Amino acid sequence: MKQVVIVSILSILSIASHGQNEFREQFDTFRREVHQQYESYNDSINKVFIKSIKENWVKFQVSYPIPVPKKPVPQMDVQAVPNGIDSSLELSIDSIIRQKDSSEDINLWDISDSNKEEGRKAVVSYYGSELQFLHFPEYKFLLANLDEKSIASVWEQLSDSPYAELINTLLFYKNDMNLNDWGIFQLLDRIAEAFYPDKKNEQTIFSVFIMNQLGFRMKIGKCANKLVHLVPFQTTVYGKPFITFESERYYVLENTKTDEGIYSYTIDYPSSTKHINLHIPRPFRLSLALHTKHCKVEDQAYNININKNLIDLFQSYPQTVISIYANTPISNITRKSLEKELLPKLSDKTELEAVNYLLRFVQTSFEYKNDLQQFGYEKFFFAEELFYYPFSDCEDRSVLFSQLVRRFLGLQVVLLDYPDHVTTAVKFNTPISGDFVNVKGEKYIVCDPTYLHAKVGQSIPRYKEQKAQIYMLD
Secondary structure, rough: HHHHHHHHHHHHHOOOOHHHHHHHHHHHHHHHHHHHHHHHHHHHHHHHHHHHHHHHHEEOOOOOOOOOOOOOOHHHHHOOOOOOOOOOEEEEEEEEEEEOOOOOOOOOOOOOOOOHHEEEEEEEOOEEEEEEEEEEEHHHHOOOOOOOHHHHHHHHHHHHHHHHHHHHHHHHHHHHHHHOOHHHHHHHHHHHHHHOOHHHHHHHHHHHHHHOOOOOOEEEEOOEEEEEEEEOOOEEEEEEOOEEOOOOOEOOOOOOOOOEEEEEOOOOOOOOOOOOOOOOOOOOOOOOOEEEEEEEEEEEEEEEEEHHHHHHHOOOOOOOOOHHHHHOOOOOOHHHEEEEHHHHHHHHOOOOHHHHHHHHOOOOOOOOEEEHHHHHOOOOOHHHHOOOOOOHHHHHHHHHHHHHHHHHOOOEEEEEEEEOOOEEEEEEEOOOOOOOEEEEEEEEEEEEEOOOOOOOOOOOOOHHEEEEEEEEEO
């Protein structure tokens, strides 16, 4: 259908030379026709789906959450490198992992013919921004109880509402703020709270409905007398229980008891094919709440700026594979701050000297504690989070170091993931001695940002005989 729409619009654009009024009249006629076709197409989908969710609910067994990989005991990985160590050993590799491609961008033609005067403005708070959406009377519904017929009835009411108006506004903010899939879902969660305050079950139905219209797979689950989101992701998510439907994991986002199983319907919303991709291809553009980290490395002081609103958004993130964190670009405010503080120190250095400088910066700028000591649970950091929280551990430092080397020096970096440790290796343009891994015929020299005072090529002795999973980074 989208291809038909695009071709038709291009045809209309070709006649613009006949006059602006004629073009506008024909375009408006076309727009109304497309709107009717879209409504007819969408109505048929929703009618089939409504019938299915009236009847086809079954009980799913719930699988225990996949635990976040536990990482090191601090006394073992913050030790200083012994004097005199100088080796050039090829370390063993267990497997090589490359991150999946991002999901297709969401695009929707402005096909809504809603009368905007009928809606009232609703202000939605989103990580420091006050965003406006139209709330229409048709969005109001009564959820009598949580049985299948009541949920299907609500779905029918929503399918008759001017929801395309909300979707177009949602996608405007997506593009304006560089939101990824999770950012869109978080914004929709805030919209649902504004439209249905203190009504969690209604919020769940509404957000699943809109996400399905956007093409995302997502289901409504029922357990412990409440409705929950059941969400498939492109990557593994840790710490969340899940059901398995047609060989896919649907994670339970809410914190609720699932011991007695979850009821849900045995059909996915037709035409919903996307899984939420947690990869962040572009830095989010959020309102600024300035926070400054004062770092000191030996006698040199550094002031690094971050956006507290971004830290709050990261706090909402499901725990997932470490490559997501390492591949997330640093926000503009932090990037500019790092460039101001670090680039002048790198300008007159050789490649090896520059990497050693960045290695020392990351090794000594932050105090060490593992996640269990700091939070009571495992938590991977995005790069900016090291400049907010008081402590960090090995995977966090590896994420930041890999970002600095790739963005400032243009060198390729891989992550080495051991059962209880994460470190990095760098591909240099000139021959460098030291411990290394061979990745697809390329030599990557170990650089450990947690091994205090270690230089390029020096690895913690106990990992010389262990195999690492290799994460390829963008």
